[in-house]
Amino acid sequence: MPTIQAYGAQSETSAIEPLSIDRRAPRPDDVAIRIDYCGICHTDIHFARNDWGRTVYPVVPGHEIVGTVTAVGGEVTGFKPGDRVGVGCLVDSCRECSACEEGLEQYCDAGFTATYNGEDRHDGSVTFGGYSEAIVVSERFVLRMPEKLDAAASAPLLCAGITTYSPLKHFGVGPGDRVAVVGMGGLGHMGVKFARALGAEVTLFTRSESKREEAFRQGAHKVVISTDDDQMDSVANTFDYILDTVPVAHDLNPYVNALKRDGTLILVGLLETVEPPLDAGAVVFRRKQVAGSLIGGLPETQEMLDFCAEHDIVCDIEMLDIGNINEAYERMLRSDVRYRFVIDMDTLRAGANA
Amino acid sequence: MPTIQAYGAQSETSAIEPLSIDRRAPRPDDVAIRIDYCGICHTDIHFARNDWGRTVYPVVPGHEIVGTVTAVGGEVTGFKPGDRVGVGCLVDSCRECSACEEGLEQYCDAGFTATYNGEDRHDGSVTFGGYSEAIVVSERFVLRMPEKLDAAASAPLLCAGITTYSPLKHFGVGPGDRVAVVGMGGLGHMGVKFARALGAEVTLFTRSESKREEAFRQGAHKVVISTDDDQMDSVANTFDYILDTVPVAHDLNPYVNALKRDGTLILVGLLETVEPPLDAGAVVFRRKQVAGSLIGGLPETQEMLDFCAEHDIVCDIEMLDIGNINEAYERMLRSDVRYRFVIDMDTLRAGANA
Structure with missing residues (x-):
């Protein structure tokens, strides 16, 4: 997959702004996803502003991702183009420790690979998150999003x-x-x-x-x-x-x-x-x-999504044009959102095409 | 039961010294016990010296009590004169709350009655502990001490x-x-x-x-x-x-x-x-x-004693003449005891008879 459009921060003093990033071509176990919606977590602000002193710039935040499969690698068995899928806070882990074996990848002994500002276990590149047109993620870390649920309002289920x-x-x-x-x-x-x-x-x-x-x-x-x-x-x-x-x-x-x-x-x-x-x-x-307790593992995240479908649970959200991302951050800092902003990623694509 | 000899503190500045206390005559559910041994818990020092600001003087410390039954009330079914018994940190509780019903009297919603410096639920008198010739305790709060275990070395099992x-x-x-x-x-x-x-x-x-x-x-x-x-x-x-x-x-x-x-x-x-x-x-x-976690309830304390008998577990103790109690406190404050002092209560009776 080529260079694509995203939004991110270039430094700890810069606002979130348009930038171009590379997404890898799908590996055999990868799922390529067009991002439709991305929720905004408070953690995104911490990383954009380097509040925890470990941001690698440029950073593309976003780990409440709902999208549509566009391509899959040759070994992928659970997803096909057109499927509605989700990606949360994790995109990889060691897959060998007792935590990973138990499906508790968030507690991976070697540390999980975060969806953004993480280090890819294959090539050492920095991971970029969901304020972006697309993402490529190993199948194990991709969730099936119940079609019954509103796609935008289910994005924050992946973290919150x-x-x-x-x-x-x-x-x-x-x-x-x-x-x-x-x-x-x-x-x-x-x-x-x-x-x-x-x-x-x-x-x-x-x-x-x-x-x-x-x-x-x-x-x-x-x-x-x-x-x-x-x-x-x-x-x-x-x-x-x-x-x-x-x-x-x-x-x-x-x-x-x-x-x-x-x-x-x-x-x-x-x-x-x-x-x-x-x-x-x-x-x-x-x-x-x-x-x-820290987020959740992949099997439990899928269970949660299915539970949400069964019980008609989604997040209460406010839809956001990505051009308003910096204003949204300021409102979040004032607790002025009920209860999650979700970026409509078509507003990124529209901007990129404008 | 008449006035008996005990050791206690009269004020927060006084040392532990001989005094006379009253023990009640057995109520129908009571067990009267001649105290043979009493372990010394660090809590005893806190109460003798009013470290927690809630000591009622005179205070007779001691809640690791092993003794011999001398008399029982008319409703007592589990003990008879001559039995080796133990009394720990609790001598009563409300007996009605969910904790008491579950045998977790230490978590009694109404607060358990402590073996010393507690308030008797019947007559409001202050309870006196084990640095004493004898004690009278309701059957429910009396433990069966396995004969297999050394009587003195098993006293601290009741708290430690x-x-x-x-x-x-x-x-x-x-x-x-x-x-x-x-x-x-x-x-x-x-x-x-x-x-x-x-x-x-x-x-x-x-x-x-x-x-x-x-x-x-x-x-x-x-x-x-x-x-x-x-x-x-x-x-x-x-x-x-x-x-x-x-x-x-x-x-x-x-x-x-x-x-x-x-x-x-x-x-x-x-x-x-x-x-x-x-x-x-x-x-x-x-x-x-x-x-x-706080001490233990009565059923679990009995279970623990039986477990100790099965596994030959007792405390490591140093036997003490009650005349040396104040020196023992000083040594405890220097962690100079392996690992529990136990008062041989015959040394009190010998002193009382001298």
């Missing part, structure tokens, strides 16, 4: 969706469980939908009274304003699981306090140090647990 | 033993698991013994090279010096479970790092805030867990 679905399934959430979700952004609103669909009694913790009606609309049974001490006291020792989607430093102790004995606080957003510090006594005295 | 056995069982430690124990004091040396007896491959983390041979003697397969960065690096992503028995603030991150994917760090000693702060990213990126 699986990141919340995986821990709920792994830790065994089911009917009768009391589950709370902390925060209602891209991840949080999916956590509410999934927990509800899994049969749990669902509470949303939010700082904002304005999210109350919205939370009920997403499927929450109850809303607790986390800044209200009385409301927090009223739910002490209540939850079997709390899914904490907040990506910035915050006090975990009120949520530990809200867990039942043997309850689990599951971190999926926080990657920093836990400050203010965790109270170990609260963990010990009721045998509570603080756990983490 | 069950505190380490319970989480290893709860979290499912078994053959093939890689288990590490952090610290080798009263709790740690029991953790090593139990993990070994449960079939795990056992590593001891210790700061002290001097504990190496001792660890092997206790059953450890491997010793890692936790202050040696190279040794710590060599065990990254290695353990299914790490049982952390250290009761003072310490860095948990090196132990989180030493866990495998899906591994669990189990805190049984730390009751303070976690400082330096926990790195949430390390928990998320390998789906690790930080959990706590």
Whole structure:
């Protein structure tokens, strides 16, 4: 496949702008995909701006990709041209370690290859993500997108969706469980939908009274304003699981306090140090647990997509012209999106052809 | 039962000294016990000195009690005079909540009644512990001590033993698991013994090279010096479970790092805030867990005692004349005991009769 049009950042101070990138010709196990939609994850902003100090420029963000197969390599058996497919946060892994053997490629002992800003395991090139006309991905890392689901609205399932679905399934959430979700952004609103669909009694913790009606609309049974001490006291020792989607430093102790004995606080957003510090006594005295979970493996991502088809679950999205990408980033930083921007990639092709 | 002799603290500045206390006459469900041996737990020092600000004086510490039944109430069916019995950290609980119904009285929703410095649920009196000639305890909270085990050396099983056995069982430690124990004091040396007896491959983390041979003697397969960065690096992503028995603030991150994917760090000693702060990213990126566990319930404590009889497990103890209790406290504060002091309560009776 030749040089194609994409959008990316050239440096940590530059805006996201048009650029040309090379996509490899399909290897025998590869699927070539025309990208139709790409969701925007907060991680994209971190990488565009080198917030974590490990961006390789130019960077083409985007790991919530839905597209259409245009060609397949000779060894590909599961896909054919015309299929609607998805690509998430991973495009490769060692495929040999115990994690990979268990289909938990996100925990690959050798480190998975990220969809962008990763290093290709064959030729060492830097991977480019989904703000792009096309992508070429090894079959194992390509998902079947249920035709029943809206293509654009299912794009964020590939990151926001699986990141919340995986821990709920792994830790065994089911009917009768009391589950709370902390925060209602891209991840949080999916956590509410999934927990509800899994049969749990669902509470949303939010700082904002304005999210109350919205939370009920997403499927929450109850809303607790986390800044209200009385409301927090009223739910002490209540939850079997709390899914904490907040990506910035915050006090975990009120949520530990809200867990039942043997309850689990599951971190999926926080990657920093836990400050203010965790109270170990609260963990010990009721045998509570603080756990983490990272996206999901390929088999579980497919399972999640099929679950979404069965339960009519997609993300709530706002469609975006790629020309407005920089404005979208600014709005995301103000939490001014309900709940995910998705780029209509035809707007890139139209621009490229203009 | 009349006024009897005990040892306790009268104020937070006084040493432990002789005093007289009242023991109730047996209620219908009570077992009256002559105390033969009582282990000394670090918690005893905290209460004697009011380190936690909630000591009610006079306080009679001691919750690792082995004795002989002298009388039973009319409703007691499981014990008769002459039986060797034990009493641990709990002497009562609400008996109605889900925790009590599950035999997890240590997690009683209403709070368990501690063996000392607790509040009796019937008459509101303050409970007195095991540094004493005798104790009267409701049958449900009395353990059968296997005659096969040395009576004195089995006393610390009632706290140090069950505190380490319970989480290893709860979290499912078994053959093939890689288990590490952090610290080798009263709790740690029991953790090593139990993990070994449960079939795990056992590593001891210790700061002290001097504990190496001792660890092997206790059953450890491997010793890692936790202050040696190279040794710590060599065990990254290695353990299914790490049982952390250290009761003072310490860095948990090196132990989180030493866990495998899906591994669990189990805190049984730390009751303070976690400082330096926990790195949430390390928990998320390998789906690790930080959990706590508190002593154990009555059924599990009995199970543990029977397990000890089957596997010939007791604590390593140093016998103590109660007249030397204050010196023993000072030695404990210097970690100068392998690994538990046990008071020979005949030395109290001899003193009382002198």
